[in-house]
Amino acid sequence: MTRLSPCSSNSIADMFKIIFRLGISLAWALACVGAFAAEALPASDDPALEARVMKISNELRCLVCQNETIAASHAELAVDLRRQVREMLQNGQNEQQVVDYMTARYGDFVLYRPPFKALTALLWIGPAVMVALGLGTLFVVLRRRSRLADEAFEPDDKDASSDPHLS
Amino acid sequence: MKHVRYLVPMGILLVLLYFLRAGLSLNPKEVPSPLIGKPAPEFSLPRLDQPEQRISRDDMRGQVWMLNVWASWCVACRQEHPLLIQYAKQSKVPIYGLNYKDERAAGMKWLADFGNPYIASISDRDGRVGIDFGVYGVPETFVIDREGVIRYKQIGPLTPEVLRDTIEPLLKQLNS
Numbered sequence: 001m002t003r004l005s006p007c008s009s010n011s012i013a014d015m016f017k018i019i020f021r022l023g024i025s026l027a028w029a030l031a032c033v034g035a036f037a038a039e040a041l042p043a044s045d046d047p048a049l050e051a052r053v054m055k056i057s058n059e060l061r062c063l064v065c066q067n068e069t070i071a072a073s074h075a076e077l078a079v080d081l082r083r084q085v086r087e088m089l090q091n092g093q094n095e096q097q098v099v100d101y102m103t104a105r106y107g108d109f110v111l112y113r114p115p116f117k118a119l120t121a122l123l124w125i126g127p128a129v130m131v132a133l134g135l136g137t138l139f140v141v142l143r144r145r146s147r148l149a150d151e152a153f154e155p156d157d158k159d160a161s162s163d164p165h166l167s
Numbered sequence: 168m169k170h171v172r173y174l175v176p177m178g179i180l181l182v183l184l185y186f187l188r189a190g191l192s193l194n195p196k197e198v199p200s201p202l203i204g205k206p207a208p209e210f211s212l213p214r215l216d217q218p219e220q221r222i223s224r225d226d227m228r229g230q231v232w233m234l235n236v237w238a239s240w241c242v243a244c245r246q247e248h249p250l251l252i253q254y255a256k257q258s259k260v261p262i263y264g265l266n267y268k269d270e271r272a273a274g275m276k277w278l279a280d281f282g283n284p285y286i287a288s289i290s291d292r293d294g295r296v297g298i299d300f301g302v303y304g305v306p307e308t309f310v311i312d313r314e315g316v317i318r319y320k321q322i323g324p325l326t327p328e329v330l331r332d333t334i335e336p337l338l339k340q341l342n343s
Contacts, residue, residue, distance in 0.1 A: 021191060063198060063303035076268065077303055080294050105301040107201040 053086045056098050060085075061110045069112065200301050200320045207234075207311050208299035212289040215266050215274050222263075222289050224315060231341045233262045233334075234309040235285070235325075236297065238269040239277035241305040247324035248281050254330060255284035260310075260338055264288030267297045267305055310334060312341045 057071035057078075064075035070082055081102070088098050099111070108114040116124050202208075211223035235251060237244040255262050264285035266274045271290060278288070291297050300309065301320075310319040319337055321329055 066195060076294075080268075080298060084295075084298060104201060105298060106303065107198060107301075109198045 049086065049089060052089055052095070053082060056085050056089075056095055057082050059099070059112055060102055061112055063106060063110065196304060197322050198303070200317075200322075202301050202317050203320060205317060207309070207315050207317050208296070210289075210291075210296040210299065212265075212291055212296060215264070215271060215278075215288040215290045218271070218290065222287060227263075227311065228315055229313055231260060231310070231312050231338060233260050234265055234300075234311060235262055236265045236267050236300070236302050236305050236307040236309075237288075238267045238305050239273040240269065241267075243324050244306045245281065247306050248284070250325055250327065250330070251284040252282045254325075259335070261286045265296065265300075265302075266290050267302060268292070268294040310337055310341070 054071050058069050060070045060081065062068045062070045062073035062075055062078040062081075064077050065073050068075075068078070070078040070085075072078075084101075085098050088101065102110050108120065114120045114123065207224055209224050211221050214220045214222060237248075251262065262285050264287070266288045268291065271292075274288065274290070278285075289296075294302075300307075304322055306324055308321040308325055309317050312318050318341065319334065321334075325334075
């Protein structure tokens, strides 16, 4: 994989690379949209089992169309993985075992709710940290401003007539 | 000194731009495999050319080998193929093929048309062994060591750069 270096001398070529990558991403997205969002037909007669298959499948990401669950995706891999989930449940394995099976092969990335651990900590607490930073900054700025004397502010519009510079 | 504070938003913007740019250069299709450093999954599959013969994981013990996942319906495999053939001629490592979710006749024709770089291809008709290997985007290539441990996985077509900069040094290390 070529990587963009932050201080590349050939910035136009870089820009084309970026546009090219965007194009590829778009093509992928379109290819995924091509498979309409209707859920695939159940493949067994047991509605209770199918419901469990769909419940687990809804928690698992399809690696071919990455923003779809394997319940919604029509990619062949998703069909195969649903079949795998169905068979494991039919063999009496529980949901945790199915999830473990998938993560052993495809990693935490297949989980729409990845477990909290060192690698995913930023993912989980990142948004909270950003909000805290924002609120903290707002608080500090407001407090500083409230301590400033009136002269530090520009007059409001309605005070414009009383502004000595204008009269 | 007073102007320094105006640099703060500028700095934040630059940091954001840096991350945006870094994000663009990452390939979201490349998901790191949890199988690296783990024993290759067990399999026993029929050979593509001689279905009555089977090849299993344990037949590979004691040699460093490469498993290339391919299919006749896979466009990127065709793109990768000449490189694979060229690399197989140098015989630095035995290359085996995993014919993934493919018809036997189509797979055989593909090899006849484009050449066969593989010592042997095994036929994963329903894709189960593929799932065990965490395959999601053909072609994929695995480097497996003497003890049967997966040491490297390439998602998508091999390139001369990957072979030269990553796989060759790894092979040297594994064979020494």
